[in-house]
Amino acid sequence: MTRTVMTFGTFDVFHVGHLRVIQRAAEFGDRLVVGVSADALNVSKKGRAPVFSEAERLEIVAALKPVDAVFIEESLELKRTYLTEHRADVLVMGDDWAGRFDEFKDICEVHYLPRTPAISTTALIEKISSGPV
Ligand code: CTP
Numbered sequence: 307m308t309r310t311v312m313t314f315g316t317f318d319v320f321h322v323g324h325l326r327v328i329q330r331a332a333e334f335g336d337r338l339v340v341g342v343s344a345d346a347l348n349v350s351k352k353g354r355a356p357v358f359s360e361a362e363r364l365e366i367v368a369a370l371k372p373v374d375a376v377f378i379e380e381s382l383e384l385k386r387t388y389l390t391e392h393r394a395d396v397l398v399m400g401d402d403w404a405g406r407f408d409e410f411k412d413i414c415e416v417h418y419l420p421r422t423p424a425i426s427t428t429a430l431i432e433k434i435s436s437g438p439v
Contacts, residue, residue: 309335312394312414314379316343317363318356319430323400323422325370330419331398332372339392340367341379351382357431389414 313331317324317340332338343351345360356363360378368376379388385407389397394414397407401418410416 308337309395310337310339310393311335311396311398312339312341312389312392313398314341314343314385314388315400316348316352316356316427317367318348318358319427320358320363320366321425321427321430323425326422327398327400327419328367328370329372334396334398334415334417337374338372339375339377339394340373341388342367342376343379347379347381357427386410386413 311331311334313327315324315327328338328340342360342364345355348354348356358366364376364378367373375392377388379385388394389410390413396415396417397410398417398419399407400421402421404418407416
C-alpha cells in the first residue's frame, strides 16, 4: 500500500528551510503531495502578496526531487477536503503550526517538524530590501 504524505505552505522566495521540511516530510511515506497556497490566500493570511506568483511557486516546488504532485491551496478551510481527495495517510507541517491541525487526526497521522532555525521568507525580504551593509 502506498503511503501518501501531504504538506502545505507558501514557499515564497524558496529557501533551505522550505527544502528541508519537504525532504523530511517525504520520509514519512512513499508519495509526497504539496499544497502551495494561492496568491489570494497569502494576501488574506499574511497581509501581503507573495514575491513570486502562485504559478512560479508551484513550478519550483513541483521540480523538487521528493515531490510527486502539487496543487494550489485555495482556502485554509478546505484542508480536510484536500486530505480526503488526495487520500493522505500523513499530514506534515512545520512546528509554527503545532497543534493547529490536530482535528485531522481522525483521518490521518499529523506530525509537526521543528523549523530550520534563523531563516524565513519574511526575514529574507527584509534583509534584501535593506540593501548592502
Ligand atoms: N519552514 C521551516 N523552516 C523555516 C521556514 C519554514 O521548516 N525556517 C516550513 C514551515 O514550517 C512550513 C513550510 O516551511 O511548513 C512553508 O512555510 P512558509 O510559511 O511558506 O515559509 P516561511 O519562510 O515561514 O514564510 P514567512 O516568513 O512568510 O512566514
